[in-house]
Amino acid sequence: MANFNEDVSNLVLRLYEIEAVKFGNFKMKIGANSPVYFDLRVIVSHPSIMKKISDLLYDFSIRNIKCDHLCGVPYTALPIASIISANNEIPMLIRRKETKDYGTKKLIEGQFKEGDKCIIIEDVITSGSSVLETAKDLRAHGLEVTDAVVLLNRQQGGEQILSEGNIKVKSLFTMTELIRILVKAGKIEPTIEKMVEEYLKSSQFHSSGILISDLKKPNERLITSFESRQHMASNPVAKNLFKLMCEKRTNLCVAADLTSSSKILDLFVKVAPYICIFKTHIDIVEDYTDEFINKLTSLAKEQNVVLMEDRKFGDIGNTVALQYTSGIYKIANWADLVTVHASPGPGVIKGIKNNMANRERGIFLVIEMSSEGNLLTSQYREAAMKMVLDESETVAGIVCQSRDVLSSPGIIQLTPGVQLNASKDGLGQNYNSPEDVVIKRGADIAVVGRGIIVSEDPAKEAKIYRDKLWEAYEKRISNK
Numbered sequence: 094m095a096n097f098n099e100d101v102s103n104l105v106l107r108l109y110e111i112e113a114v115k116f117g118n119f120k121m122k123i124g125a126n127s128p129v130y131f132d133l134r135v136i137v138s139h140p141s142i143m144k145k146i147s148d149l150l151y152d153f154s155i156r157n158i159k160c161d162h163l164c165g166v167p168y169t170a171l172p173i174a175s176i177i178s179a180n181n182e183i184p185m186l187i188r189r190k191e192t193k194d195y196g197t198k199k200l201i202e203g204q205f206k207e208g209d210k211c212i213i214i215e216d217v218i219t220s221g222s223s224v225l226e227t228a229k230d231l232r233a234h235g236l237e238v239t240d241a242v243v244l245l246n247r248q249q250g251g252e253q254i255l256s257e258g259n260i261k262v263k264s265l266f267t268m269t270e271l272i273r274i275l276v277k278a279g280k281i282e283p284t285i286e287k288m289v290e291e292y293l294k295s296s297q298f299h300s301s302g303i304l305i306s307d308l309k310k311p312n313e314r315l316i317t318s319f320e321s322r323q324h325m326a327s328n329p330v331a332k333n334l335f336k337l338m339c340e341k342r343t344n345l346c347v348a349a350d351l352t353s354s355s356k357i358l359d360l361f362v363k364v365a366p367y368i369c370i371f372k373t374h375i376d377i378v379e380d381y382t383d384e385f386i387n388k389l390t391s392l393a394k395e396q397n398v399v400l401m402e403d404r405k406f407g408d409i410g411n412t413v414a415l416q417y418t419s420g421i422y423k424i425a426n427w428a429d430l431v432t433v434h435a436s437p438g439p440g441v442i443k444g445i446k447n448n449m450a451n452r453e454r455g456i457f458l459v460i461e462m463s464s465e466g467n468l469l470t471s472q473y474r475e476a477a478m479k480m481v482l483d484e485s486e487t488v489a490g491i492v493c494q495s496r497d498v499l500s501s502p503g504i505i506q507l508t509p510g511v512q513l514n515a516s517k518d519g520l521g522q523n524y525n526s527p528e529d530v531v532i533k534r535g536a537d538i539a540v541v542g543r544g545i546i547v548s549e550d551p552a553k554e555a556k557i558y559r560d561k562l563w564e565a566y567e568k569r570i571s572n573k
């Protein structure tokens with residue numbers, strides 16, 4: 094043990110010497126400025142340090158865990174995993190990071206079989222999100238992941254978050270231990286220890302990957318009333334929606350996933366008093382006629398309900414323009430709102446926008462999905478949000494699952510995957526409670542399909558969801 098501690102201390106001093114650890118006032122991507130900064134990527138220029146880290150990680154932890162594979166999180170931990178793998182003859186796996194450009198290639202490289210056990214190796218854990226994402230993909234390929242071995246635990250909640258994801262973390266040293274070693278060796282002032290302690294206190298992560306301090310301070314959208322937001326919206330349908338939501342005191346959207354026109358009309362009549370949006374998948378209707386859609390649009394007008402066609406357009410602008418205006422459904426003629434995937438790029442929005450023909454129409458861009466294993470990454474989300482903000486007159490809102498993606502109060506967040514009595518549907522759909530989607534996930538409007546439409550009394554059920562969702566919204570804006 095004495096030797097081990099000495100080895101760790103020597104390693105920390107070497108890391109300090111090569112400036113893999115620096116002190117100052119560093120601006121972080123999220124959260125408060127940090128008094129300490131790590132850039133362990135530089136270790137690739139110091140083979141003896143790489144070797145030391147690899148030996149220590151193996152001796153202190155990996156040798157005691159039964160495993161079939163090692164998987165290093167790119168990039169810094171990748172060479173470390175390679176050295177441990179080669180020195181100890183433990184086969185390695187590589188999880189690709191850039192899935193974007195490698196759509197058709199394998200996500201996990203290497204040979205393995207279902208049930209094999211894999212240890213994840215990482216250089217630093219902060220919120221634990223990169224280890225979790227790696228584990229998710231390995232698990233999705235049938236591998237068993239229960240342990241992560243890391244060089245440095247920044248003590249910002251990652252260990253707890255990973256343990257909730259059934260991953261035990263073993264770290265060579267923590268941030269506190271690292272600081273103590275450097276203070277003891279006279280490399281840094283003892284006052285830094287206090288600063289780091291304060292920084293750690295204010296920079297703890299919640300399991301949603303958001304800083305706890307940020308969770309406590311809601312963004313502007315989340316605390317502004319729909320009444321005020323109607324004046325902030327640039328899209329006319331969004332403006333109108335905010336207004337009618339206040340008038341009817343509802344932020345419920347019903348997903349009318351039914352295949353017969355009479356059933357859809359029947360459902361509409363029952364739920365209309367309790368909803369702001371009636372959402373259709375028109376291509377599942379088996380007996381579609383113009384008469385049916387005329388009836389639905391006139392009922393919607395009467396009952397002050399906005400119609401959304403959940404077409405999730407996802408092609409080049411020209412094709413989407415045709416799909417929007419032509420064919421059997423002529424969606425542009427009757428749907429106030431349509432859903433659109435961001436994946437084709439801005440042309441998909443232009444294809445719709447150019448065919449709105451002076452009618453009051455709007456788009457909801459799909460930024461995140463509720464389904465298990467979907468491929469909409471945080472990078473995708475950021476690029477898609479840029480498309481939203483560039484076209485805020487056309488884009489009325491986003492379809493999204495998390496609360497801090499959108500802060501503009503003039504744009505609406507629609508969140509599907511809501512049910513009172515289920516958490517999954519057996520086909521990958523994930524459900525949350527009405528209170529959670531509004532408060533924890535930041536939904537302005539929640540979409541409920543089967544929670545209402547398969548019930549014996551859809552009107553009664555719609556009223557229950559309406560009341561719960563509205564209550565959660567009022568609680569949210571009062572910031573309690």
Ligand code: S5P
Nearest residue numbers: 348461462463509510522540541542543
């Ligand atoms: O991510 C999404 C996006 C949408 S629009 N997840 C979803 O479930 N939806 C839609 O919401 C889906 O197409 C369906 O119409 C509705 C959810 O229905 P439920 O029966 O699962 O509540």
